[in-house]
Amino acid sequence: MSDIAVVLPDGSELGVPEGATLEDVAYEIGPGLGDDTVAGKIEGELVDKATPVSDGDRIEIVTDQSDEYLSVLRHSAAHVFAQALLRLYDDAKLTIGPWTEEGFYYDITGVDLDEGDLREIEDEMQEIVDADYDIERVVYDREDAVAKYEDDNEYKLDILGREADEAEVSFYEQAEFEDLCQGPHVESTGEIGAFRLLNISSSYWRGDEENDTLTRVHGTAFEKESDLEEFLTMREEAKERDHRKLGQELDLFSIPTVTGPGLPLYHPNGKTILKELEEYGESMNEEYGYDYVETPHLFRTELWKQSGHYDNYVDDMFLLDVNDEEYGLKPMNCPGHATIFEQNSWSYRDLPVRYAENGKVYRKEQRGELSGLSRVWAFTIDDGHLFVRPEQIESEVNDIMAMINDVLETFDLDYEVALATRPEKSVGGDEIWEKAESQLESVLENANMEYELEAGDGAFYGPKIDFAFTDALGRKWDGPTVQLDFNMPERFDLSYTGEDNEDHRPVMIHRALYGSFERFFMVLIEHYDGKFPLWLAPEQVRILPISDDELGYAHRLKNDLEDAEFRVDIEDRSWTLGRKIREAQDDRVPYMLVVGSDEAEAGTVSVRDRKEREQQDVELDSFIDHLSDERAEKREEPDFLD
RNA sequence: GCCGGAGUAGCUCAGCCUGGCAGAGCGAAUCCUUCGUAAGGAUUAGGCCGAGGGUUCAAUUCCCUCCUCCGGCUCCA
Numbered sequence: 001m002s003d004i005a006v007v008l009p010d011g012s013e014l015g016v017p018e019g020a021t022l023e024d025v026a027y028e029i030g031p032g033l034g035d036d037t038v039a040g041k042i043e044g045e046l047v048d049k050a051t052p053v054s055d056g057d058r059i060e061i062v063t064d065q066s067d068e069y070l071s072v073l074r075h076s077a078a079h080v081f082a083q084a085l086l087r088l089y090d091d092a093k094l095t096i097g098p099w100t101e102e103g104f105y106y107d108i109t110g111v112d113l114d115e116g117d118l119r120e121i122e123d124e125m126q127e128i129v130d131a132d133y134d135i136e137r138v139v140y141d142r143e144d145a146v147a148k149y150e151d152d153n154e155y156k157l158d159i160l161g162r163e164a165d166e167a168e169v170s171f172y173e174q175a176e177f178e179d180l181c182q183g184p185h186v187e188s189t190g191e192i193g194a195f196r197l198l199n200i201s202s203s204y205w206r207g208d209e210e211n212d213t214l215t216r217v218h219g220t221a222f223e224k225e226s227d228l229e230e231f232l233t234m235r236e237e238a239k240e241r242d243h244r245k246l247g248q249e250l251d252l253f254s255i256p257t258v259t260g261p262g263l264p265l266y267h268p269n270g271k272t273i274l275k276e277l278e279e280y281g282e283s284m285n286e287e288y289g290y291d292y293v294e295t296p297h298l299f300r301t302e303l304w305k306q307s308g309h310y311d312n313y314v315d316d317m318f319l320l321d322v323n324d325e326e327y328g329l330k331p332m333n334c335p336g337h338a339t340i341f342e343q344n345s346w347s348y349r350d351l352p353v354r355y356a357e358n359g360k361v362y363r364k365e366q367r368g369e370l371s372g373l374s375r376v377w378a379f380t381i382d383d384g385h386l387f388v389r390p391e392q393i394e395s396e397v398n399d400i401m402a403m404i405n406d407v408l409e410t411f412d413l414d415y416e417v418a419l420a421t422r423p424e425k426s427v428g429g430d431e432i433w434e435k436a437e438s439q440l441e442s443v444l445e446n447a448n449m450e451y452e453l454e455a456g457d458g459a460f461y462g463p464k465i466d467f468a469f470t471d472a473l474g475r476k477w478d479g480p481t482v483q484l485d486f487n488m489p490e491r492f493d494l495s496y497t498g499e500d501n502e503d504h505r506p507v508m509i510h511r512a513l514y515g516s517f518e519r520f521f522m523v524l525i526e527h528y529d530g531k532f533p534l535w536l537a538p539e540q541v542r543i544l545p546i547s548d549d550e551l552g553y554a555h556r557l558k559n560d561l562e563d564a565e566f567r568v569d570i571e572d573r574s575w576t577l578g579r580k581i582r583e584a585q586d587d588r589v590p591y592m593l594v595v596g597s598d599e600a601e602a603g604t605v606s607v608r609d610r611k612e613r614e615q616q617d618v619e620l621d622s623f624i625d626h627l628s629d630e631r632a633e634k635r636e637e638p639d640f641l642d
Numbered sequence: 643g644c645c646g647g648a649g650u651a652g653c654u655c656a657g658c659c660u661g662g663c664a665g666a667g668c669g670a671a672u673c674c675u676u677c678g679u680a681a682g683g684a685u686u687a688g689g690c691c692g693a694g695g696g697u698u699c700a701a702u703u704c705c706c707u708c709c710u711c712c713g714g715c716u717c718c719a
Binding site: 199200201202203204207208209213214215216218244248249255256257258260261316361363365366367368369370371374375376379381477478479481512514515516518519520544545546547548549574575576577578579580581582583584585586592594596597598606608612614616 | 643644645646647649653674675676677678679680681682692709710711712713714715716717718719
């Protein structure tokens, strides 16, 4: 007597009685599965196994073998933390404690914790885990739940007033501890194999700075100790690779206090890498028919009023008063480029017109956001603006996507694509927006690209396709972008003469391959751990003479390498060879050439790479030939000694 | 911008709680050593103790304000 049906992950339907829970469904599939059920998913959302299913729901059963099990376990770890906290601190008050991608956090208040306290709480948590308390879901009437919190926890009451607004609400209980919670949770505290409290920071109730400040304790948990160890090692690795640390060690850039916040200085090593990135972008722009233009950093605010930036962006702009007139540092390059376009009259035959500029822009980000090169006040966009006829949109966007694909492949970065649509604050009419959004959508469809929809994430002047890539540590970053813009051409009254001898409005496409050089550089530093591919390495070869007797030979080698346009230095300090190698290794120089009396006599070099491999009696010519190929092909690792 | 933590030599950090001559390691300079695949030795220099104000006989140390950085929140390329 099945009266409803649910859809299983394989697409098949299963009939179950009305009112059946996920656990019932699992038992229906098989008793073994029923016994193993920890939680479930309804329409992709992780919920408790006691949740009733509705007709037509797409459901999934979560067991301790599922990927989602870890989230459930971490959610329970958050409860164990809360229980330990309440045991140790009478005044502690709980708010919310969800799982996250990396672990869990619990926002609390009424206590003042420092790192040392975390170790104590961990000890108490361990006792709770060792005691292996059963975790039970208990359903209360709403009034009873309200009564529990009425006296002392306005946050839980707020939750009861908003999200948990049904007649019955669920609590999870373990020993003396109970917490209003939707779940799901594991069955007993003993299932939490390994956990660690990571840091203390702060947050606001419901993420709103108008609300109370809460203390947020981050932690993580795993089934096995070894998984925790691996996680902590990765965290250490990320810390070791921090671009702010490497930037200093490798002498790439600095952001001294005296120059102001978020205003980085690039040292010769850093600029060398940026220059290679610029040249690579330029070669690509050349290939795809872009013309370089250049615009100043400062414009009358008249321009920003015309473009709409003044209305939409003025809070983030640096404004200055010059002879009683208001000027603004440019937050974007597009108005300048649109103005250049405006200076000529154009035929339909001239389009597409493609302008490129590595343009420095200035955005007054919130002070607390600034961080190394990842968030700065001054950054450079490898900007491109295309002025195209409407029927050229698709092929131009396709070309740009091909360029972006090339760039990301060069750095061995996988990526995902998202379509970002009209934001709340925007310029232009509904019709224009709908047209732009559907055009981008059809370009993606026609190119057979998989993409996600990011509603409301577009630029204020048009929708965009964003490319999010993943670095070597598995972290996701925003980078390249293509934006379709029917608005800026209106605002600047841009036109071209068509075949029909009438004026027509061009469409503007904004695009960036790297996004910002600063952010992309930062990601590369961490992605490569400072071990840049040969083509990017600030110092590509270091010559290590064994004694001063070989200095003359070393200089001849250096000249030959420099003739082939390599960046070469000689280590001429009076150090032992071991010391010279150590320093070169620390500086992550791809290749070291060790030269002693043997090499000087034979006219050869001894090659060592930063992967700690070596080979003697190498002819310089064959080394240079190899390096030239390695550089030209932008290969990732030194491979002469492969 | 908001909450919390921190700013001492070029770098990493000790000293601060309990006020009384500013410390170490690394790096740098000089000298010795001329070395065969991840740290040779000695000597010397180097400081507005983030900035300003206050308390005190005396402030790197205690108090206040500001600046900058770090971890988060919110925002974003």
